[in-house]
Amino acid sequence: MTCSMKDLNGKEYKCFFELTLLVIGGKWKPIILYFLFREKVLRFGELRKRIPEVTERMLTKQLRELESDGLVHREVYKVVPPKVEYTLTPIGERLIPVLESMREWGVEYEEFLYDGEVLKGEGYEKK
Amino acid sequence: MTCSMKDLNGKEYKCFFELTLLVIGGKWKPIILYFLFREKVLRFGELRKRIPEVTERMLTKQLRELESDGLVHREVYKVVPPKVEYTLTPIGERLIPVLESMREWGVEYEEFLYDGEVLKGEGYEKK
DNA sequence: CAGCATCCGACGGGATACTG
DNA sequence: CAGTATCCCGTCGGATGCTG
Numbered sequence: 001m002t003c004s005m006k007d008l009n010g011k012e013y014k015c016f017f018e019l020t021l022l023v024i025g026g027k028w029k030p031i032i033l034y035f036l037f038r039e040k041v042l043r044f045g046e047l048r049k050r051i052p053e054v055t056e057r058m059l060t061k062q063l064r065e066l067e068s069d070g071l072v073h074r075e076v077y078k079v080v081p082p083k084v085e086y087t088l089t090p091i092g093e094r095l096i097p098v099l100e101s102m103r104e105w106g107v108e109y110e111e112f113l114y115d116g117e118v119l120k121g122e123g124y125e126k127k
Numbered sequence: 128m129t130c131s132m133k134d135l136n137g138k139e140y141k142c143f144f145e146l147t148l149l150v151i152g153g154k155w156k157p158i159i160l161y162f163l164f165r166e167k168v169l170r171f172g173e174l175r176k177r178i179p180e181v182t183e184r185m186l187t188k189q190l191r192e193l194e195s196d197g198l199v200h201r202e203v204y205k206v207v208p209p210k211v212e213y214t215l216t217p218i219g220e221r222l223i224p225v226l227e228s229m230r231e232w233g234v235e236y237e238e239f240l241y242d243g244e245v246l247k248g249e250g251y252e253k254k
Numbered sequence: 255c256a257g258c259a260t261c262c263g264a265c266g267g268g269a270t271a272c273t274g
Numbered sequence: 275c276a277g278t279a280t281c282c283c284g285t286c287g288g289a290t291g292c293t294g
Contacts (some may be wrong), residue, residue, distance in 0.1 A: 008240070014180070016233025017157035017226060023236065025152060027267070030144035044276050053141070055268065060277060070239065081275045082274085091239045098228045099144055105225050106143025109150065112197065112218045113135070154287070171256050182288060187257060208255045209294080259292075266285085273278070 009068060020098070023069050028054050028062045030099055036072065036088045037096050044084050071095065136195065147225070150196050155181050155189045157226055163199065163215045164223050171211050198222065 005012055006019075013019045024030055028051065035050050036042060042050075048059060063086060066072040071092035077083040088096075132139055133146075140146045151157055155178065162177050163169060169177075175186060190213060193199040198219035204210040215223075 015158065016230040016237070017161070018154075019233040019236060020229040021152065021157065025148065027145075030148065031142065034144070048276095055270095056277070057269085057279095058267065061267085080274095082277080084276065091236060094235065095232055098225075098232045101225045101228050102147040103143040105222055106146040108221065109146060109218060110143070175256095182290095183257070184259095184289085185287060188287085203256095207294090209257080211256065255294105257293080259290105261288105261290085263288085264286090266283105268282085268284100270281085271279085274276095 023066075023071065024095065024099070026062045026065060028058060029066060030102075032059075032062060032066065033071065033088065033092065033095060034099060036086060037093065037099075041085050041087050044086070047086065066092075150198065151222065151226070153189045153192060155185060156193060157229075159186075159189060159193065160198065160215065160219065160222060161226060163213060164220065164226075168212050168214050171213070174213065193219075 005014060007013065008019065008022055011022050013022055024033070031051055032047065035047060039046075044059070044063075047063075048054065048056070051059070054062075063072060063074070067074050071089055073087045073089050075085045075087070077085070132141060134140065135146065135149055138149050140149055151160070158178055159174065162174065166173075171186070171190075174190075175181065175183070178186070181189075190199060190201070194201050198216055200214045200216050202212045202214070204212070
């Protein structure tokens with residue numbers, strides 16, 4: 001496995017792990033992708049409701065990045081009031097199994113944490 | 128899927144995707160994990176040789192985080208000159224299939240990029 | 255050999271206010 | 275409704291130098 005330098009929209013990556021991380025690494029991207037996968041078509045405001053903690057600015061930014069990376073399709077309707085719908089592209093959908101496997105490992109990992117190998121005697125508290 | 132707030136070593140996460148991203152998200156972590164998976168036992172200097180671009184500081188930092196997150200085991204031999212060996216823990220090994228699926232998607236995604244949906248007419252160049 | 259300490263720049267991401 | 279435009283700050287990660 002040689003890891004030569006390539007780049008994606010100005011961001012560098014040395015191997016395919018990193019390429020994938022570049023694309024899904026934004027703070028809100030996995031959640032956005034997951035909601036789009038579950039509900040197929042969502043408007044901007046609908047996404048906001050489903051992810052209440054995100055600010056408009058960040059939601060816009062992350063969606064634009066997902067769009068320019070080709071994972072999300074943005075359909076603009078020329079009406080008043082404005083209407084914009086977001087959907088996954090085919091390559092975006094192919095990412096879902098990866099997210100699923102990450103989720104599964106996360107579940108397992110959390111159990112591991114509570115079983116105490118790491119947190120043994122460190123005063124960790126669950127909120 | 129409700130996403131309530133929890134935290135891992137002070138870092139917050141709302142769902143299992145994010146938990147996994149917290150743990151593997153460091154710039155050099157996937158590569159470190161992958162080399163440890165392939166070669167089972169590696170000393171600090173051996174890791175450096177395999178990842179020439181990383182600085183000592185960053186390699187140390189990422190290894191310490193992986194260790195405190197329970198993915199990597201650090202074995203210190205009290206000899207002169209110092210000798211430290213790194214290995215994957217069981218939960219660390221269980222992460223490998225996830226990294227593999229990320230790598231596979233990355234390969235597919237790169238093909239998609241070169242087929243031009245995203246880069247069509249944007250002057251993208253392969254180095 | 256395997257590190258830690260310090261300094262520093264870049265940028266990811268938050269808060270707030272404004273608009274076609 | 276679906277965004278921009280500013281401002282700002284914390285952190286990630288690089289460079290360099292020192293040590294048990």
